[in-house]
Every structure is written in C-alpha cells, then in structure tokens.
Amino acid sequence: MDILVFGAGSLGSLVGGLLARTHDVTLVGRDPHIAAVRRDGLRITGVETLDVSPAATTDATGASADLAVVAVKAYDTETAATVLANGDYDAVLSLQNGMGNEDVLAAHVDAPVLAGTATCGARLADPGHVEWTGRGTITLGPWRPADDAEAAERVAAAFRAADLPTEVAADMRRRLWEKLAINAAINPVTALARVANGALAEPGPLADLARAAAVETATVARADGVDLADETAKDAVATVARETARNRSSMHRDVTRGRRTEIDAINGYVVDRARATGASAPINRTLAALIRGWETGAGVSTPEHE
Ligand SMILES: NC(=O)C1=CN([C@@H]2O[C@H](COP(=O)(O)OP(=O)(O)OC[C@H]3O[C@@H](n4cnc5c(N)ncnc54)[C@H](O)[C@@H]3O)[C@@H](O)[C@H]2O)C=CC1
Numbered sequence: 001m002d003i004l005v006f007g008a009g010s011l012g013s014l015v016g017g018l019l020a021r022t023h024d025v026t027l028v029g030r031d032p033h034i035a036a037v038r039r040d041g042l043r044i045t046g047v048e049t050l051d052v053s054p055a056a057t058t059d060a061t062g063a064s065a066d067l068a069v070v071a072v073k074a075y076d077t078e079t080a081a082t083v084l085a086n087g088d089y090d091a092v093l094s095l096q097n098g099m100g101n102e103d104v105l106a107a108h109v110d111a112p113v114l115a116g117t118a119t120c121g122a123r124l125a126d127p128g129h130v131e132w133t134g135r136g137t138i139t140l141g142p143w144r145p146a147d148d149a150e151a152a153e154r155v156a157a158a159f160r161a162a163d164l165p166t167e168v169a170a171d172m173r174r175r176l177w178e179k180l181a182i183n184a185a186i187n188p189v190t191a192l193a194r195v196a197n198g199a200l201a202e203p204g205p206l207a208d209l210a211r212a213a214a215v216e217t218a219t220v221a222r223a224d225g226v227d228l229a230d231e232t233a234k235d236a237v238a239t240v241a242r243e244t245a246r247n248r249s250s251m252h253r254d255v256t257r258g259r260r261t262e263i264d265a266i267n268g269y270v271v272d273r274a275r276a277t278g279a280s281a282p283i284n285r286t287l288a289a290l291i292r293g294w295e296t297g298a299g300v301s302t303p304e305h306e
C-alpha cells in the first residue's frame with residue numbers, strides 16, 4: 001500500500017516507520033527531522049530497535065496515496081485537511097487524540113474518513129530518531145455511516161501485514177468519547193498539578209477530581225447520543241492511570257515545555273457539546289479555563305516555532 005503520514009512528529013514517525021517495513025511510506029513533516037530522515041533514514045529505538053528509510057517531504061501539496069494517516073496535533077488538523085483536500089487519497093485515517101478531527105477532515109476531503117485510536121507511546125528524541133515508549137494497539141473504523149467499512153478492513157489488513165496489532169470497530173464514536181473521558185480527566189489534572197499519571201491512581205483529591213471530570217464527560221457523551229456509562233469512564237481512567245503510572249501525560253509535557261496543548265479538542269470539546277445539548281460541564285469548563293489561561297499567560301509555542 002502507498003501510505004502518506006501527515007504529521008511526522010512522535011506518533012506519525014513511529015507508525016510511519018513501522019509501516020515502512022512492509023509498505024511504501026512517505027512522511028510529511030518539518031525540518032530538521034525531515035532533512036535527517038532524507039539523509040540518514042529513520043531510527044526507532046525502545047520497545048524494538050530498527051532502521052527504516054521511508055520517503056520524507058515537507059510539502060504534500062497535490063500528493064496521492066492509497067491512504068493518508070493524519071498525526072498532527074489537533075490544532076493543526078484544519079491545515080492538514082486543507083493540504084490533503086488538494087491531493088488524491090482512497091481513505092484518510094486520523095490517529096489523533098481529542099474530538100473534532102474527523103469532522104474537520106470530512107468537511108475538506110473527498111474520501112472515506114476513518115477514525116482511529118492508538119495506545120502506543122512515541123517521543124521524537126532527535127531529528128531522525130523516534131523513541132518507541134509503549135507497544136500499544138490501533139483501533140480504527142468508519143467515522144460516518146456513509147464511510148466505507150471495506151476501507152477500514154483494507155487499512156487494518158495493511159497495518160497487520162506490517163506487524164501493527166490493529167482492530168476494526170464499528171462504534172468509533174463511542175470509543176473516541178471513552179478516550180476523550182480518559183484524556184479530559186488525566187491530561188489537565190496532571191498538567192495543572194505537575195504529577196505523573198500514577199498520582200491519579202492513589203486515593204486523594206486529584207483522583208477524585210479526575211473521576212469527576214470523567215463522569216461529567218460521560219454525561220455529556222450521553223446527552224450527545226453516545227452510550228457511555230459513568231462506570232465505564234471512571235474505570236477507564238483508573239486503569240490508564242495505573243497502567244501508565246510512571247508516564248507524564250502529553251498535556252503535562254506540553255505545559256512543562258511551554259507548548260500549546262490540545263485543550264480545545266479535549267475539555268474544550270466537552271464544554272462545546274455540553275452547550276449544544278443543554279448539558280452542564282462545570283468541571284471541564286474550569287479545567288479548560290485554567291489550561292487556556294496558562295497558555296495565554298505563558299505565550300506558548302508550537303513545535304514549528306522552535
Ligand atoms: N505521541 C504519542 O505517543 C501519542 C500521540 N497521540 C496523538 O497523536 C497526535 C500527534 O501527537 P504527537 O506525535 O505526540 O505530536 P508531535 O507534535 O510530536 O507531532 C506532530 C507533528 O506534525 C507536524 N506538523 C504539523 N502541521 C504540519 C504541517 N502543516 N506540515 C508538516 N508537518 C506538520 C509537526 O511539525 C510535528 O512534528 C496528537 O493528537 C496526540 O494526542 C496519540 C497517541 C499516542
């Protein structure tokens with residue numbers, strides 16, 4: 001399969017690099033990482049060590065491929081969608097966190113849109129070098145009823161052929177809301193309290209706050225027509241906090257590095273859906289206000305500004 005990975009940062013480089021073992025992959029990203037991959041190839045270390053040589057470019061305008069995988073931060077999805085709209089793809093798959101990305105892609109591209117979640121961990125260590133920090137799996141499926149279920153099966157088969165454990169799901173909206181509940185609970189609380197995820201697995205005020213944010217998110221999901229039980233959301237947060245106890249969440253890392261966060265696509269999205277459905281979301285609203293207030297005061301940067 002011809003695969004273009006739009007957003008060759010941490011996750012995009014890992015997934016693109018692993019897919020490059022079997023498929024023709026083009027990474028789309030920014031220098032100095034892209035220049036290093038073009039010169040020396042891509043090195044993956046951590047869970048496994050491997051060296052691969054995908055094609056790499058900083059400009060995907062007018063490109064075509066069987067599949068475009070979107071792995072930019074949520075605040076860059078609109079730009080990615082605009083570039084992809086000028087190309088030719090049989091399917092577009094988002095592996096991003098947060099909500100709203102698939103709708104933005106669907107509004108721009110003329111191809112089936114697939115939603116996906118990735119539980120693997122990745123960190124761009126140096127230009128040309130990505131660290132694989134957690135093995136994980138990928139779950140993907142059609143986003144809208146009109147989106148092609150066969151495209152999801154084709155993509156999953158291609159991922160499995162490259163040894164990426166991948167499952168197809170028919171209920172991606174519910175699964176993205178469940179992931180959203182996890183991120184809405186763990187990300188801002190760990191970022192504001194500057195603690196590792198495991199702090200939320202210990203009884204105490206931070207665990208109580210995270211649980212309350214998850215339950216509130218599940219309430220908004222139900223108001224939005226998605227069947228997500230309070231218990232499911234609460235248990236998911238407890239399990240992820242325990243299983244990733246030593247990790248710092250992506251929002252905690254963004255805040256520590258003075259970088260823009262994905263708050264709009266996480267707690268901000270919950271607040272927007274609460275407003276649209278007449279539900280109330282005071283906990284998500286407070287967490288979003290605190291992180292947005294920090295972003296404004298800190299004069300945050302995005303990776304391309306570095
Ligand atoms: N890093 C991880 O382990 C995981 C990340 N995710 C999600 O995946 C998404 C990406 O996360 P990361 O890889 O950590 O972020 P990242 O910031 O490391 O990578 C995003 C990359 O996209 C590039 N980019 C953005 N706009 C571009 C454009 N117009 N042209 C070319 N390149 C562009 C940026 O330069 C950056 O290198 C986020 O939604 C995140 O929440 C999900 C699961 C795991």
Ligand SMILES: CC(C)(CO)C(=O)C(=O)O
Nearest residue numbers: 186244247248249250251
């Ligand atoms: C699941 C979790 C909370 C793991 O850290 C994550 O997705 C993130 O940090 O963004």
